[in-house]
Amino acid sequence: MEPEPLTATLTATLTAWAAWVGVVVAASALVISVLAWRAAHRSAKAAERAVHQQQTPTFTAEIEPVNGGKWHRLAVRLDGPNDLDDLTVDILDKELIYVSDRNREPQPEEAQRRHVATDDDNRPGLAIGDTVMWRVAAAGKHVHGDQVTLRCIAKVGKAEWKPLVSVEVPRSLRPKAQARWV
Structure with a gap:
């Protein structure tokens, strides 16, 4: 038995939207992880500079x-x-x-x-x-x-x-x- 055309179209549309939502969530996660890495890198550099300054002869x-x-x-x-x-x-x-x-x-x-x-x-x-x-x-x-x-x-x-x-x-x-x- 074949699915009804409306149900097949609705299923295809929902599947496409779900794929786009997955892409947006993945891209957002990537952006957030890059920003977190930059913040951690800046924080590590600032800590390194502070230690260097504390050790100034x-x-x-x-x-x-x-x-x-x-x-x-x-x-x-x-x-x-x-x-x-x-x-x-x-x-x-x-x-x-x-x-x-x-x-x-x-x-x-x-x-x-x-x-x-x-x-x-x-x-x-x-x-x-x-x-x-x-x-x-x-x-x-x-x-x-x-x-x-x-x-x-x-x-x-x-x-x-x-x-x-x-x-x-x-x-x-x-x-x-x-x-x-x-």
């Missing part, structure tokens, strides 16, 4: 006169929170430069940058509380500001930070105050 730096101010030493101490594999210290102010004990006039690219790396035994380049020291001098006769800025490029594995550190310039590197007549 902190430094204490000081320029100290040596031998009555005849020469000066820049001391940079790692205060934490982790040991470093690698440290590069750039002097951002051009009035202060690194100098070598052997050569009072370093090459321009060497005058602003010093580096501490992992040693041959794979010990960290700088442990918490360690201090590295370099000889520094005024590029001209004096450093005119009260402070200079250092950029400490610190690395642990593949992670890298670039905190800025301000250092007070000792009076022995600054120009003498001139008397003014009023």
Whole structure:
């Protein structure tokens, strides 16, 4: 016995509509899952950035006169929170430069940058509380500001930070105050 034409048409129509509803539900589920993945990915990136920021190394730096101010030493101490594999210290102010004990006039690219790396035994380049020291001098006769800025490029594995550190310039590197007549 053959189904009635109206019932066959109604069944075919309902079957087609059911197929379209299934496609819409599947597409909606796909869109929702993509949006959920994006939200989870953004959240993971934000958490990763927060952890990276919490682990930013902190430094204490000081320029100290040596031998009555005849020469000066820049001391940079790692205060934490982790040991470093690698440290590069750039002097951002051009009035202060690194100098070598052997050569009072370093090459321009060497005058602003010093580096501490992992040693041959794979010990960290700088442990918490360690201090590295370099000889520094005024590029001209004096450093005119009260402070200079250092950029400490610190690395642990593949992670890298670039905190800025301000250092007070000792009076022995600054120009003498001139008397003014009023």
